Amino acid sequence: MRKDAVQNRERLLQAARQLFADRGLDVPLDEIARAAGVSIGTLYNRFPTRDALVEAAFADRAATVTELAEHALAMDNPWEGFVAFLTGVCELQAADLGYNDLAARTAAVDGDRGYGLMREILERAQRGGELRADVTLTDMAFVVWGVAATVRATHKVAPGAWRRHLALALDGLHATAAHPLPIPPMSTAQTRAALRDC
Amino acid sequence: MRKDAVQNRERLLQAARQLFADRGLDVPLDEIARAAGVSIGTLYNRFPTRDALVEAAFADRAATVTELAEHALAMDNPWEGFVAFLTGVCELQAADLGYNDLAARTAAVDGDRGYGLMREILERAQRGGELRADVTLTDMAFVVWGVAATVRATHKVAPGAWRRHLALALDGLHATAAHPLPIPPMSTAQTRAALRDC
DNA sequence: CCTCAAGTTGAGAGGCCCCTCAAGTTAGCT
DNA sequence: AGCTAACTTGAGGGGCCTCTCAACTTGAGG
Incomplete structure (x- = not known):
């Protein structure tokens, strides 16, 4: 995995953890992407489903x-x-x-x-x-x-x-x-x- | 209130009670209207908000x-x-x-x-x-x-x-x-x- | 420096739901 | 029978969210 991809993944996880923590599991995904400073497309690249993101966030x-x-x-x-x-x-x-x-x-x-x-x-x-x-x-x-x-x-x-x-x-x-x-x-x-x- | 309006109100309440009972309070309102054999507009005429319908249904x-x-x-x-x-x-x-x-x-x-x-x-x-x-x-x-x-x-x-x-x-x-x-x-x-x- | 696989982007299609309103219909009074 | 206020209708605008994909950018190996 390319290093920018790794970084984006990490940013997404951090944003997800923050928003999940504050508002529960059903925060809109595009909001997570925005908070991570990344496009929604990238989010879907790294985590094909919401569950994948949730699982990674709470691993x-x-x-x-x-x-x-x-x-x-x-x-x-x-x-x-x-x-x-x-x-x-x-x-x-x-x-x-x-x-x-x-x-x-x-x-x-x-x-x-x-x-x-x-x-x-x-x-x-x-x-x-x-x-x-x-x-x-x-x-x-x-x-x-x-x-x-x-x-x-x-x-x-x-x-x-x-x-x-x-x-x-x-x-x-x-x-x-x-x-x-x-x-x-x-x-x-x-x-x-x-x-x-x- | 006209008698057809009364009847529609009653049908709506029955449909609402049924659907609420089966699926919880957040059933789509248009589904309730459909089940009552009435248009969504009529539902809104009788019950301006979801809460009004809920309240009436469980009065x-x-x-x-x-x-x-x-x-x-x-x-x-x-x-x-x-x-x-x-x-x-x-x-x-x-x-x-x-x-x-x-x-x-x-x-x-x-x-x-x-x-x-x-x-x-x-x-x-x-x-x-x-x-x-x-x-x-x-x-x-x-x-x-x-x-x-x-x-x-x-x-x-x-x-x-x-x-x-x-x-x-x-x-x-x-x-x-x-x-x-x-x-x-x-x-x-x-x-x-x-x-x-x- | 060049190349290309890897990665990113964001507009847009699609789904679902809410709510409105102009046009059409009807109950019920006279 | 005619009239009008009450009522019904449903297409459509709007919001919110998900998910895709063709076009673009970039990291990194040669």
């Missing part, structure tokens, strides 16, 4: 989440690790409307990457006895969807409100709170499908 | 919610009343993607109407000791936003999944689950503003 996050997960597993108290992990992910969401949108389409079940770690975090916390035994990995989607919705609604007027939402959700996941759940968890296939359509 | 819901609230207050067990009310509202959301969208912009704090009843339901449940004492009316927005997000994501592939989400949320609202919350509740002004921008 680093997978590693970040993995770090969070490892850090969580390194904590002594399994429940606190669980809480720390979810809090960490939600902090990423709250800090970036683009990632907030993306997380809602990606949550939890992305078995491919470091998310296998999430299963460990969850199961360890269950073995520790503080996380209720009847929740599944797929239930984590509810947390992410919920917090994502709260972040979207409140980021302007009450940033940080999601922390209260998350705290309430976590209390609902604590073993001491457990009442029998009305229906079985979603299958991973269902969850995957649900994530797909936003 | 009955306020009464339904009030009924739910009264029914909840008539229950012996305050907590069960609280649960029944939230479940009822969420059932409305799950049954109609349009109302699901609308609820997310309307939740809880709409002091004007029968929602004053919601405050009663909540406070009664707190006095009863089963609803944690540190939650506020504004916290109900988290439940509605969360369930709305889950309904949107899962209605096709796992309808009913929201019941599990709601059950977990409710467990988090139960007094036995209460751990200190990290931040104070949103003010009603904040909540109102948050509801405004989606």
Whole structure:
């Protein structure tokens, strides 16, 4: 790849990250091109689809989440690790409307990457006895969807409100709170499908 | 108003209710007109803005919610009343993607109407000791936003999944689950503003 | 310095949606 | 039956966004 192409790619990614962060994943692409000081044609040269751009813009996050997960597993108290992990992910969401949108389409079940770690975090916390035994990995989607919705609604007027939402959700996941759940968890296939359509 | 105008209004409302229910609040208006067998111009004659149409289409819901609230207050067990009310509202959301969208912009704090009843339901449940004492009316927005997000994501592939989400949320609202919350509740002004921008 | 593959450009076609308004139609009164 | 205010119509202008492609420019190897 020619070096000017590399540079343009980098500028596009930076502009995209900025605009995604400020306004969510559906910023017009021509605005990103303009912000990058590059023509719309170049944007399409470097990133043939919006998804390609989004993926490239947030490529680093997978590693970040993995770090969070490892850090969580390194904590002594399994429940606190669980809480720390979810809090960490939600902090990423709250800090970036683009990632907030993306997380809602990606949550939890992305078995491919470091998310296998999430299963460990969850199961360890269950073995520790503080996380209720009847929740599944797929239930984590509810947390992410919920917090994502709260972040979207409140980021302007009450940033940080999601922390209260998350705290309430976590209390609902604590073993001491457990009442029998009305229906079985979603299958991973269902969850995957649900994530797909936003 | 001329009787053909009345008839067209009615047809439009029916078409709108159907399409809103199936596809959410942002169906193209011309599609609604087409489904009603009427021109787009007529739609604009009857309903000058999208909001006017939405409001008319869901005018009955306020009464339904009030009924739910009264029914909840008539229950012996305050907590069960609280649960029944939230479940009822969420059932409305799950049954109609349009109302699901609308609820997310309307939740809880709409002091004007029968929602004053919601405050009663909540406070009664707190006095009863089963609803944690540190939650506020504004916290109900988290439940509605969360369930709305889950309904949107899962209605096709796992309808009913929201019941599990709601059950977990409710467990988090139960007094036995209460751990200190990290931040104070949103003010009603904040909540109102948050509801405004989606 | 020359060359050409690699890269850039931006106007424009196309899609979707909103909203208007001048021309045509009709209900319902007299 | 005639009249008029009320109503309907739908083509069309406008905005916004996506995506393409023929013409142009440039980096870098020889």
